[in-house]
Amino acid sequence: MNNNRILNMLSYTDKSNSAQNHPSDLPNEVFAEELPYLPMSDPNNTRDWKFSITFSDEFNSDKLDTDKWFDHNPTWIGRYPSYFRPQNVRVEDGNLILRSEMSDIVDGVQTYNAATIKSKLWTGYGYYEIKSRTSQISMTSSFWFHGNQFEIDVFEQIGRSKTHDKATIFPNNLHEDGPDNKKLASYPFQYDTKVDLTLDYHVYGVEYGPQFIKIYFDGKLIRVMETREDSFNVNLPILFDTETFHWEGLPLAEDFYTYVDPITGKERYTGDFHVDYIRVWKTHTPQIVEAMEEETRNCRTAHAIHGSPADIDDPIWNEAEEIKVANIVMGGIERFFANMTVKTIWDENFLYVKSNVNDTDQFVNFSRLYDGDNVDLYFDFGNEKNKEGYDSNDFSIKLLPTGQIEKHPNAPEIEYETIQTPENYQSFVQISWRDLTPIVGTIIGFDAQLNEGNNKEGKRVCIAFWNSHEDNLYLNMYNTGNLKLVNTLLDIN
Incomplete structure (x- = not known):
C-alpha cells in the first residue's frame, strides 16, 4: 500500500475488470430516483453518484x-x-x-x-x-x-x-x-x-x-x-x-x-x-484522485475605528467593533466558564485595546503568571507573520485581573488600567505606534488570547484565541489575524 498523503497522480494496478469489481452491488439495494443530496467531496456530481x-x-x-x-x-x-x-x-x-x-x-x-x-x-x-x-x-x-x-x-x-x-x-x-x-x-x-x-x-x-x-x-x-x-x-x-x-x-x-x-x-x-x-x-464511474488543497492559514480580519478614548469608560467604545475570543485550543468548551470580547481604536499616536472578560471564578497564579486567569494580546506591527520567531516589531502583552501587566521586551511604551469585580475584569491598553505611521487602510497582525483558570485546580485549564487555532503565538506571529485601521465601521466593505 502507498501511505502518501499528497498525491496528484497515482500509478496503480487497474482492478476495474476483476471478478470482484463492485462488491457493493447488492441485489436489493434501493436508490433514490432523484438525488436528495450530493457528497460534500463532489458537489458537482462529476462521478455520477x-x-x-x-x-x-x-x-x-x-x-x-x-x-x-x-x-x-x-x-x-x-x-x-x-x-x-x-x-x-x-x-x-x-x-x-x-x-x-x-x-x-x-x-x-x-x-x-x-x-x-x-x-x-x-x-x-x-x-x-x-x-x-x-x-x-x-x-x-x-x-x-x-x-x-x-x-x-x-x-x-x-x-x-x-x-x-x-x-x-x-x-x-x-x-x-x-x-x-x-x-x-x-x-x-x-x-x-x-x-x-x-x-x-x-x-x-x-x-x-x-x-x-x-x-x-x-x-x-x-x-x-x-x-x-x-x-x-x-x-x-x-x-x-x-x-x-x-x-x-x-x-x-x-x-x-x-x-x-x-x-x-x-x-x-x-x-x-x-x-x-x-x-x-x-457509482460505477472509475475512481479519480483529485489534487489535494494546500494548507491555508486561518486569517480573520477585525477593524479598529479612528478615535482617541480617554479611558476604559469613554463612550466612543460603544462605536467600536466587538470581536469574540472563542477558538478553544485547550481544555474544551465544557470547562470554559469565562467569555471574552475585544474592541480596538486608533489615532495617529496610539493603538487602544479594550478587553472585557466575564468570569465568576478568577484565579491568579502570582508565581507563574501564565498559569491562571489572564489575557494575552499579540501584535505584529509589520504584519509579516513570520514562522521563525519574533522580529523587532512583534510583541505581546499579558494582562491580569488584578491589574498587573507583563510585556515582551520588544513592546513599545504602554499605559494601561484594569477594573475588576467578582464577576468581571476589563482592561484598557494604550500602545505607542513607535516607528509605524498609521493611516486608514494600514493592516497589522493581531490576536487576543483568553486564559481560563479555576481556584479548585489552582491552574490554567483552558485557552481560547480570536484567530489562531494553535497555542503557539508565544513562539511566532504566523497564526495571528489582521487588524485593519478604518475611519468608522461604515467604511467596512
Whole structure:
C-alpha cells in the first residue's frame, strides 16, 4: 500500500475488470430516483453518484431504525473495561446519540457503559459521509467498517484523552487481519484539523473503491491510500461505537456531567457522541484522485475605528467593533466558564485595546503568571507573520485581573488600567505606534488570547484565541489575524 498523503497522480494496478469489481452491488439495494443530496467531496456530481436509501439514515425518527441497524454488536461485547448496552443507544432531535457513562466496579476494576450500532447489511465500494460531534471524555467516538479480513477506521477520536491534549486530531487507520483476527498490517494516519472536534459538528467522508481508499474532512481530501488487488475488495458492515482505549487513559466519574452548551444553548452530556446523519452514494464511474488543497492559514480580519478614548469608560467604545475570543485550543468548551470580547481604536499616536472578560471564578497564579486567569494580546506591527520567531516589531502583552501587566521586551511604551469585580475584569491598553505611521487602510497582525483558570485546580485549564487555532503565538506571529485601521465601521466593505 502507498501511505502518501499528497498525491496528484497515482500509478496503480487497474482492478476495474476483476471478478470482484463492485462488491457493493447488492441485489436489493434501493436508490433514490432523484438525488436528495450530493457528497460534500463532489458537489458537482462529476462521478455520477446514486444515493443509496438502503444504507443512508438521517436519524429523524423517534427511535433507531431496526430494519437497518442492530443496537448492539452481535459478535462483540465491547472493549474491556467498557461494554455495549442497547439502553445507551437513542435517536433524539434528529441525531443518533451513543452514550458512554460510568458503570460498576467489578473485581476491583471500574467498568463503563458504552454504545454501538451496526448495519444489518454489508456494503462495499461507495462514498460514505457522516456529520458528527465527538464526545468530551477519554473514550472513543468512532465510525468504522469491519468484516472478516479488512477494517477501515474512518476515525476513532478521543475528545479528552488523559495522556495528551489533542482534541483537534482526526485519527484514521486501515487494518488487514489474519486468522483469529490477528493484525497482519496496519496503516495509521493522523490529520490535525486545528479545531477542537468536540465543539461542533464536522463532516467526515470515506470513499472505498477498487483502486483507492480516500479520506475527507469537511469536504477536503486529506488522505489517499492505494490498495493492492488482493486487499480491500469485499463487503463490510458499517459501525458507530464508543470504547475505552486504556492507552489513552480511562475517564473519571467527574468527567461525566451535563452542562449548557454555549453554542446551542441546550444541555449537553459530556459522554454523548452525536451523529446527525450518514449518507451513502454508489457509482460505477472509475475512481479519480483529485489534487489535494494546500494548507491555508486561518486569517480573520477585525477593524479598529479612528478615535482617541480617554479611558476604559469613554463612550466612543460603544462605536467600536466587538470581536469574540472563542477558538478553544485547550481544555474544551465544557470547562470554559469565562467569555471574552475585544474592541480596538486608533489615532495617529496610539493603538487602544479594550478587553472585557466575564468570569465568576478568577484565579491568579502570582508565581507563574501564565498559569491562571489572564489575557494575552499579540501584535505584529509589520504584519509579516513570520514562522521563525519574533522580529523587532512583534510583541505581546499579558494582562491580569488584578491589574498587573507583563510585556515582551520588544513592546513599545504602554499605559494601561484594569477594573475588576467578582464577576468581571476589563482592561484598557494604550500602545505607542513607535516607528509605524498609521493611516486608514494600514493592516497589522493581531490576536487576543483568553486564559481560563479555576481556584479548585489552582491552574490554567483552558485557552481560547480570536484567530489562531494553535497555542503557539508565544513562539511566532504566523497564526495571528489582521487588524485593519478604518475611519468608522461604515467604511467596512
